[in-house]
Amino acid sequence: MSYTSLKFLLFILGTMILYYLFPKKYRWIILTISSTIFYVLLSGKLLIFAILGTIISYISAILISKHEKKKKLILTISILLTLSFLAVLKYDNFILSMINPIINLIGISIPYKKFLLPIGISYYTLEMIAYITDVYRKKNEPEKNILKLYTFFIYFPKIVEGPISRYGDLSKTLFAENKFNYDNFRKAFVLIGFGFFKKLVIADRAGIFVDNFFSDNHTGILTIAAIILYTIQIYCDFSGCIDIVSGVSELFGVKLPDNFKRPFFSTSIQEFWRRWHITLGTWLKDYIFFPVSLSKINMKLNLKVRKFKFKHISQFIIIAFPLFFVWFINGLWHGASIKYVVYGLYYYVLMMLGVLLKPLLDKFVKVLKINTKVFSYKLFQILRTNLIVCFGMFIFRCETLSEVVTLTKAIPSTSGRIGLFKLGLTGADFAILLIGVLVLSAIELSGELKINVREKLEEQNLLFRWIVYLLIIFTIIIFGIYGKGYDAKSFIYGGF
Amino acid sequence: MKEVIEVLNEVKPGEDYENATNLITDGILTSFDIVTLVSLLNMKFNINISVMDLVPENFESASAILELVNKLKEN
Numbered sequence: 389m390s391y392t393s394l395k396f397l398l399f400i401l402g403t404m405i406l407y408y409l410f411p412k413k414y415r416w417i418i419l420t421i422s423s424t425i426f427y428v429l430l431s432g433k434l435l436i437f438a439i440l441g442t443i444i445s446y447i448s449a450i451l452i453s454k455h456e457k458k459k460k461l462i463l464t465i466s467i468l469l470t471l472s473f474l475a476v477l478k479y480d481n482f483i484l485s486m487i488n489p490i491i492n493l494i495g496i497s498i499p500y501k502k503f504l505l506p507i508g509i510s511y512y513t514l515e516m517i518a519y520i521t522d523v524y525r526k527k528n529e530p531e532k533n534i535l536k537l538y539t540f541f542i543y544f545p546k547i548v549e550g551p552i553s554r555y556g557d558l559s560k561t562l563f564a565e566n567k568f569n570y571d572n573f574r575k576a577f578v579l580i581g582f583g584f585f586k587k588l589v590i591a592d593r594a595g596i597f598v599d600n601f602f603s604d605n606h607t608g609i610l611t612i613a614a615i616i617l618y619t620i621q622i623y624c625d626f627s628g629c630i631d632i633v634s635g636v637s638e639l640f641g642v643k644l645p646d647n648f649k650r651p652f653f654s655t656s657i658q659e660f661w662r663r664w665h666i667t668l669g670t671w672l673k674d675y676i677f678f679p680v681s682l683s684k685i686n687m688k689l690n691l692k693v694r695k696f697k698f699k700h701i702s703q704f705i706i707i708a709f710p711l712f713f714v715w716f717i718n719g720l721w722h723g724a725s726i727k728y729v730v731y732g733l734y735y736y737v738l739m740m741l742g743v744l745l746k747p748l749l750d751k752f753v754k755v756l757k758i759n760t761k762v763f764s765y766k767l768f769q770i771l772r773t774n775l776i777v778c779f780g781m782f783i784f785r786c787e788t789l790s791e792v793v794t795l796t797k798a799i800p801s802t803s804g805r806i807g808l809f810k811l812g813l814t815g816a817d818f819a820i821l822l823i824g825v826l827v828l829s830a831i832e833l834s835g836e837l838k839i840n841v842r843e844k845l846e847e848q849n850l851l852f853r854w855i856v857y858l859l860i861i862f863t864i865i866i867f868g869i870y871g872k873g874y875d876a877k878s879f880i881y882g883g884f
Numbered sequence: 885m886k887e888v889i890e891v892l893n894e895v896k897p898g899e900d901y902e903n904a905t906n907l908i909t910d911g912i913l914t915s916f917d918i919v920t921l922v923s924l925l926n927m928k929f930n931i932n933i934s935v936m937d938l939v940p941e942n943f944e945s946a947s948a949i950l951e952l953v954n955k956l957k958e959n
Contacts, residue, residue, distance in 0.1 A: 525936045658914065673915050679935050681919040690923045699894075703920050710919070743916070 391548065391632050392587060399426065400636055407640055412565035419539055419562070419640065426544040427507065434506035435542075437473050442538040444469050445516045449523040449530035463524045467517055474513045477503045482724035508547040510721060514671050515541055519555045521675055528556045536563055543642075545633040549626065551647040552667040558642070566641030571846065574853075576638035578842050581860035582831075583631030588868030590824040591624035596812040596869070602785065607798035608805050619781045620825060623652070626665070650832040655769035657738055657776055668721070672714045680710035704743050711736060722784075731783045738776060820867050888950045891928060895921045901946045908940040918943060925949070931956040 390396060403422040407415050427435050448466030452459045475483065481500050488497055519537070522528040531537045540555055540562060594617040600606075601614040627648045634644045647666050654660035661669050680686060690706045719732020753760060786792045809815060834841050845856060892901045895917050899907075907913045913921065921943070922933045931953060942952045 527936075527939075658916075662911075674938075677915060678919075678938050682922060682933070682935055682938075687923060687926065691927065694927075703916075706919055706923055707916050 391629060391636075392584065400639065404639055408568045412567065415566060415640075416536070416539060416563045419543060419642075420535060423539060423542045423544040423547070427542050427547060430548075431504075431507040434504060437477070437506045437509060438512060438542050439538065441470055441473065441512060441516050442534065442541055445519050445541075446531070446534045446537050448520050450532075452520065452524050453530045459524055463520060466520050470513055470516045470520070474509055477505055477509065479720075479724045508542070511547065511550045511552055512541045514552050514668075514675075514721075515555070517675060518552075518671060522554065522556060531555065531559070539563075543637075545637040545642075546644055549629045549633070550665075550667055551630060551634075551645050552671050553645055557645060561642045564641065569641070572638055572641065575842050575846060576635040577857070578635075578845060578860070579631050579638065580635035581857070581864065583628045583633075583635060584864045584868070585824070585860065586624040586628030586631065586828065588864055588870065590821060590828065591621045591628055592869035593813065593817055593821055593824075594618070594621040594624070596817075598785070600811040602787075604811075606806065606811070607795060608801050608803075609799060610806070610808065610811070611795050611799050613808065615778050615782045615785075617821075618785045619778045620821075622781060622784070624828070650835050652774055652777075653770060653832065653836050654773050655766055656742070657735060657773055658742070660773055660777055661735070668718070672718060676717055677710050677714050680713050681706065683710075686710060700744075700747050704740070707743060708740055711739065715739075727783070727786070727789055730789055731780065734780055734783060824867075885946060885950055887928065888925075888946050888953065891921065891924045892946060892949070894924060905945045908944050913943060921949075925953060929953050929957060 399422070403418060406422075407418045410418050424435070427438065444466055448462055451462045452466075455462065480503065484498055484500055491497065519528070519540075523530050536559070537555070540553070540558060543553075543558070543562065546553060598614055598618045598621055601610060606614075630644075630647045637644045645667055649663040649666065651660050651664035654663055686706065686709050689709065690702060693702045693705045715732040715736035716729060717732070718735075719729040722728045722731065752758075759765060782795075783789075783792050786795065808818075813821075831841050845853060848856075889901045892899070896913065899912055901907075904910075904912060918938065922938075925931065926933055933952070933956065937952060937956070942948055
């Protein structure tokens with residue numbers, strides 16, 4: 389049951405009716421039941437891993453709160469246990485591919501196995517670790533009702549693609565006595581509509597070109613078009629899904645955390661990663677970057693380096709060590725292959741070069757008297773960031789690293805060149821894509837200028853509002869990519 | 885307070901630390917800056933700022949940082 393299917397819309401409708409018919413105090417139980425049904429429909433018996441994870445989180449959090457002296461040990465064991473499911477189910481072959489060459493030397497070989505991956509395991513595992521750690525850090529009290537904890541981990545709007553939520557934040561609205569509010573309902577509807585627009589009108593249309601390009605082994609100048617279209621596709625696919633699920637969640641009065649903040653307006657890659665997949669970034673910051681940064685080994689290293697009196701080298705070292713783990717884990721989280729590790733390390737190297745070369749760049753700017761406060765400089769920074777991000781997406785999309793190298797080398801090649809319109813999209817499709825991207829850019833630019841389009845729309849008169857609502861519906865129906873034999877593509881980030 | 889502002893200027897010069905009250909919210913201090921700041925504060929005041937202390941409220945202003953330093957010095 390995809391988030392863009394009619395079945396899902398009916399499922400929401402049914403859940404909503406029951407939710408608001410139920411007594412306020414127990415409304416969250418409807419979400420427990422509907423989330424369980426949703427999960428079983430998608431992953432069947434594999435729900436057992438989410439249940440086991442919930443039990444581990446529940447018991448460990450209570451033990452941590454009761455045993456101050458042993459809490460570090462309990463935390464370590466519980467995190468290892470929680471991670472073990474993910475390690476076996478998702479990373480078994482990746483780990484074996486590294487172990488087997490070594491044990492082959494003594495004549496042993498462990499056979500490779502492919503397990504079915506429970507839906508959302510990459511997301512709820514991070515949420516479980518965050519929950520246990522937050523109790524350890526005394527940020528949250530342990531939850532006494534295991535059913536509430538279970539509901540939080542498998543809450544259906546966020547189970548497939550996130551956003552990765554924190555128990556302390558989401559529980560405030562998830563278990564509140566939410567009342568039906570027509571204004572919120574309308575706002576939620578607009579958000580869902582906007583998500584469908586991004587997914588069905590833009591992402592899935594761009595995806596036709598991208599899939600044809602990569603599956604038919606095309607090369608040449610069209611690679612640049614494929615890279616740009618894939619970047620548009622992945623952004624509209626992922627952020628579109630987040631809009632849909634955030635809107636769906638708002639129908640129940642439950643506020644999911646923001647996952648995107650107009651990332652393509654970023655002036656640096658650091659900023660881009662603060663605005664793209666925000667919940668993964670903040671998770672990595674809180675549970676990897678800060679603990680590793682403040683670890684004894686890193687602090688000692690910093691003390692030693694500071695003696696050399698090179699300030700920026702010291703700043704580089706103190707960040708280099710923890711950031712390596714952040715980007716290594718970021719890459720690995722996306723997929724169990726070397727390609728994803730390289731994808732993560734691509735950003736790591738660029739960020740570290742940025743920190744290392746900053747004094748030199750500052751000097752360069754000063755000598756050439758470049759005004760860094762003007763619009764043109766900001767535009768240059770935005771374009772530079774987008775270029776770096778597009779190449780990162782290219783690594784992400786290619787099947788292997790050798791494909792990245794081969795395609796990059798062949799960009800100037802003219803052999804086997806085909807026309808732009810031979811890859812599944814007509815001139816009209818490109819026109820729709822262009823208009824779609826322009827509409828999206830205009831809405832995002834409004835956000836940059838601190839104008840909340842959804843709020844502004846709600847201030848308008850009834851007639852105008854309804855014209856906009858109908859425009860959204862008909863745009864999706866007329867220009868969305870679907871039809872006989874075509875199933876709306878499953879969301880890219882659902883695969884992680 | 886003067887010493888805290890000195891450290892802040894060492895981490896990221898050119899900001900109005902005496903009056904700023906939203907150093908984290910406004911993005912003036914990034915997570916990279918926080919790590920350098922913590923290491924300098926640990927050294928200068930002979931304290932041990934832990935991960936548990938890394939909440940935005942403790943770093944929003946020079947006075948909040950001073951409060952954190954004083955609290956850890958007492959412990």
